[in-house]
Amino acid sequence: MAEIAAHPPAHHADTHHQTSTGISNEKLAMWAFLGSECMLFGALISTYILYRHKAVSGPTPHSLYDIPFTSVSSFVLLMSSLSMALAVAAIQRGDQRRLRVWLSTTALLGSIFIGGQIYEFTSFIRRGMTIKTNVTSGAFFVLTGFHGVHVTLGIIMLLSLVSLSIRGKIPQSKAEIIEIAGLYWHFVDIVWIIIFTVVYLIP
Amino acid sequence: MTDHTTTEVTEESEEELAVEAALESRHGHPSDMTYVGIAFGLAVLTAIEVGLYYLKASTETALTLLVLMAIKFSIVVGFFMHLRFDSPVLRRLFVLGIVLAVTIYVIILLMFGILHF
Numbered sequence: 001m002a003e004i005a006a007h008p009p010a011h012h013a014d015t016h017h018q019t020s021t022g023i024s025n026e027k028l029a030m031w032a033f034l035g036s037e038c039m040l041f042g043a044l045i046s047t048y049i050l051y052r053h054k055a056v057s058g059p060t061p062h063s064l065y066d067i068p069f070t071s072v073s074s075f076v077l078l079m080s081s082l083s084m085a086l087a088v089a090a091i092q093r094g095d096q097r098r099l100r101v102w103l104s105t106t107a108l109l110g111s112i113f114i115g116g117q118i119y120e121f122t123s124f125i126r127r128g129m130t131i132k133t134n135v136t137s138g139a140f141f142v143l144t145g146f147h148g149v150h151v152t153l154g155i156i157m158l159l160s161l162v163s164l165s166i167r168g169k170i171p172q173s174k175a176e177i178i179e180i181a182g183l184y185w186h187f188v189d190i191v192w193i194i195i196f197t198v199v200y201l202i203p
Numbered sequence: 204m205t206d207h208t209t210t211e212v213t214e215e216s217e218e219e220l221a222v223e224a225a226l227e228s229r230h231g232h233p234s235d236m237t238y239v240g241i242a243f244g245l246a247v248l249t250a251i252e253v254g255l256y257y258l259k260a261s262t263e264t265a266l267t268l269l270v271l272m273a274i275k276f277s278i279v280v281g282f283f284m285h286l287r288f289d290s291p292v293l294r295r296l297f298v299l300g301i302v303l304a305v306t307i308y309v310i311i312l313l314m315f316g317i318l319h320f
Contacts, residue, residue, distance in 0.1 A: 034300075045308070
């Protein structure tokens with residue numbers, strides 16, 4: 001009994017342990033979180049669909065979209081999913097150098113996407129469409145803004161992982177940390193896949 | 204002393220088990236080149252979507268865009284998020300969440316008269 005008290009199973013948590021589902025609690029928690037995020041973005045996308053033709057004054061997002069520019073942004077975000085998948089594969093093989101290269105590439109591509117979104121927002125505001133112009137613009141800015149905040153948080157998370165990896169705190173045995181971060185990043189990508197089609201491409 | 208040695212041995216064996224688990228989790232996953240191929244396919248689908256946008260706007264075009272969106276969504280979730288290779292519990296959890304979200308929001312849009320059947 002004294003031995004158990006002296007050696008609590010604290011280090012079990014950072015390696016792997018048996019659960020009744022056979023899936024680690026951290027991974028299951030991330031999937032449950034992503035399920036709740038589906039509801040959040042579902043509400044924001046529905047609100048945009050609801051208000052897309054309700055503007056009574058001022059320019060609407062559809063009259064200002066720059067589709068070639070947004071297409072390039074979408075391509076950049078899609079490619080960031082590829083680099084994230086390659087980062088997960090690298091740590092599972094124990095390749096720390098490639099892990100850092102792919103995580104940094106993913107963060108860079110995410111930053112390019114965010115830069116594009118800031119440029120787009122600035123351009124819309126200069127042409128007279130702000131969040132307060134009409135209900136359509138309000139729904140548009142809230143939806144795409146929320147997505148942008150998610151991407152930004154993802155970039156901070158990726159850079160933190162690069163820093164941890166440099167300090168040798170992500171060994172191969174903790175590959176699941178990168179896999180879980182990857183789940184979040186890919187989710188942000190699939191939300192954009194929906195936004196790009198429903199908000200930008202379908203008139 | 205014995206306790207200390209036992210703890211070290213336990214930690215080492217746990218580390219080995221975790222490395223094995225990491226390698227095991229790669230088992231059945233796509234190779235790096237397969238990921239590149241999948242990304243190329245996604246890029247092609249995006250190019251088709253943008254091409255369709257410049258065609259005449261119609262219900263058929265909108266439906267095609269939605270089908271292409273669903274294909275891209277499934278590819279990212281299935282391959283990049285490993286849902287195809289992971290435990291069926293996760294698949295059920297995610298599919299249930301998606302179906303629930305889509306059903307609720309379609310009902311709301313029907314109530315507001317935005318969607319029509």
